[in-house]
Amino acid sequence: xxxxxxxxxxxxLLIVGLVGWLVPGGGHAVIGEKRHAIVIFVxxxxxxxxxxxxxxxxxxxxxxxxxxxxxxxxxxxxxxxxGHVTAKGDYGVYGKPGEIGQIYTSIGxxxxxxxxxxxxxxxxVRGTGGAAD
Amino acid sequence: xxxxATFVAASFIVxxxxxxxxxxxxxxLPLVAAVAIVYKATKVSKIKAANFVKEVVVLFGSxxxxxxxxxxxxxxxxxxxxx
Numbered sequence: 001x002x003x004x005x006x007x008x009x010x011x012x013l014l015i016v017g018l019v020g021w022l023v024p025g026g027g028h029a030v031i032g033e034k035r036h037a038i039v040i041f042v043x044x045x046x047x048x049x050x051x052x053x054x055x056x057x058x059x060x061x062x063x064x065x066x067x068x069x070x071x072x073x074x075x076x077x078x079x080x081x082x083g084h085v086t087a088k089g090d091y092g093v094y095g096k097p098g099e100i101g102q103i104y105t106s107i108g109x110x111x112x113x114x115x116x117x118x119x120x121x122x123x124x125v126r127g128t129g130g131a132a133d
Numbered sequence: 134x135x136x137x138a139t140f141v142a143a144s145f146i147v148x149x150x151x152x153x154x155x156x157x158x159x160x161x162l163p164l165v166a167a168v169a170i171v172y173k174a175t176k177v178s179k180i181k182a183a184n185f186v187k188e189v190v191v192l193f194g195s196x197x198x199x200x201x202x203x204x205x206x207x208x209x210x211x212x213x214x215x216x
Contacts, residue, residue: 035179035180036174036175036180039170039171039174039180039185040171040174040175043167043170043171043174044167044171046167047163047164047167050163052145053144053145053149054148054149054151054160055148055149056145056146056147056148057145057146058146058148091146092146092147092148093148094148095148095151095153096151096152096153096157097148097149097150097151098148100151100160101148103164104163104164107164107167107168108167111167111168111171111172114171114172114175115171115174115175118175
């Protein structure tokens with residue numbers, strides 16, 4: 001019985017992490033932190049959209065900018081779909097706008113990673129009856 | 134496709150015009166604001182508007198001040214090396 005409870009707890013943590021990756025703030029929504037979820041979603045989505053607007057969707061480049069792409073895909077798996085589109089097309093990315101676009105979208109992804117880890121940690125602490133500070 | 138949709142799609146395909154000048158450094162401010170907001174959202178246990186905004190503003194100010202100090206130190210170092 002305890003084994004089953006432990007397995008369901010691990011499954012729940014995986015779901016929290018996965019939902020947090022699918023939609024920024026989703027992990028917090030699953031554990032009932034609606035305000036946190038809204039703040040995180042709006043901020044990360046805005047950062048990502050501004051990055052794309054400034055640098056063009058060409059800043060998502062899975063072919064010749066792989067390290068940036070690894071950070072960008074942490075925003076959401078939807079970035080992979082964008083990467084699929086940009087890998088085929090020829091979208092202009094150059095100079096300062098490209099630089100700003102890459103930085104904005106990548107920082108958005110890394111911030112989402114922070115939120116995923118935080119949501120999973122909170123879910124774990126609450127599941128085991130501990131107290132998060 | 135309606136004109137407005139075409140305009141929106143086009144604005145995400147062509148990069149904006151941003152020149153390389155001191156004013157372009159201001160692009161760091163929205164980034165710092167986003168970092169401060171998301172970091173504080175993961176730190177506070179309950180989000181209450183007034184308290185949350187206060188905490189975000191303090192963190193935002195701290196980051197900006199630290200970056201200005203770092204920039205001044207680097208500028209002074211560069212000046213010392215090149216003079």
